[in-house]
Amino acid sequence: MREDLRDGSVRLREPTRAWVTQCALSRICGVCEGGLGRPIAFVGTPRERDRNQFHQPPMHLACAEAVRSGDQVVVTTAAFEFLRPDRDDPDPAPRFEPSAPV
Ligand SMILES: [Zn+2]
16 A cells, blocks of 8 residues: 655555455555556565565556665566465465566
């Protein structure tokens, strides 16, 4: 979900479970809420990239580039899996796994 700042820039809010679930199931962009095509972009930390699991919802590439901060990376994919962790998972947050590199 985006937050518009006074200087005209935008940034990402901490994603809520309800929001990322809605983005996943409706296949909408986490920034502008428009329908997703391809490629699908994810914004995350280098660590999320290395793990291939992202906590922010899927986005249009242009939206992802607009909201990424300096220490974040953008990864593109043609498809993703939506992971809903079970009780034993050390990371309880739902997340996305890019599954079809472009
Ligand atoms: Zn968008």
